[in-house]
Amino acid sequence: MFDEQAVIASILKGNLQAFKLLVNQYEKLVFFVISRLVREEQDREDICQEVFIKVHKNLHTFKQESKLSTWIARIAYLTAINFVRQNKKYQQRDYPDDPDKYHFTTEDPEELLIKKNTAAYVNYLIGKMPEQYRVLLTLYHLNEFSYQEIENITGMPEGTVKNYLFRARKLLKERLQVYLKYNEQ
Amino acid sequence: MNKLTDEELQKMLEEGLNQPMDDHEDLMVYSQLFNELKKEPNEGLRMGLSSRVAARLELKQDLQLSLKNYLIGFVAVVAFMAIAGLVALVFTKSQDGSSTLQLFDRYKWYGLLSAVLLMAFHYIDQRIKLSKFKV
Known part of the structure; x- marks a missing residue:
């Protein structure tokens, strides 16, 4: 079993094996956050490594006021966001400034091809959404953070988190409803 | 309902x-x-992320250690030059102290510059190694 306190204490004494345990414990969490923002595999790998190097460097500043997973997720989120902001290939030009004004566009050929599998279709739709929606859906549903924890990770007020999450799910539901009807035929 | x-x-x-x-x-x-x-996505990271991160950290720690060693080396060179100058002054004062000091004075910046350049070269070399490091 992963004993967080003991592992942290050991890492702070310079034990790299203990740090490897921590990486194994949280690599999925970090990957989920990053993969929703960054598409390319090599970039994802580089950012994951960068996140854990930052974790190692700053672990002495971690105060046990929050959960370690929340603290690591915040580092992952900020690192990925900074990376996206600095890389032109990831900059979103087709999205409105206010995510509340986002709507799915009409179906494209790629969407028709992917419609054979529900999970793949939902992931495809999420990939088309504004980054705020993508991150919140991941943090809430996949990483199972609470609203309060998501507020601490992203810095968005809890009300905004709830609103974006509600709207993202509603948009997905509307598309999924059409998809399910289409598959019934 | x-x-x-x-x-x-x-x-x-x-x-x-x-x-x-x-x-x-x-x-x-x-x-x-x-x-x-x-549902978790099908895609994931390559196996062994922890080993790759640990290898990068070890390289980083080596870099910090070598920088520390270079700094000690630099201080040693400066100290050696200062002591050599003093020794030269004491032992040659009675004979030709002024010319030894002049010689020392003339070349001191070359000595310091060489030490600084050597350190900078090693530092840049290590930084490049770290930035290009992929496992």
């Missing part, structure tokens, strides 16, 4: 209250959506 709003349906599913209501289409769709959102 009154039709539940999207907000109510989402709240209900968030709280895990997924009562079977076969006639409620929206609930069924939301329920399926919530299940899909919980």
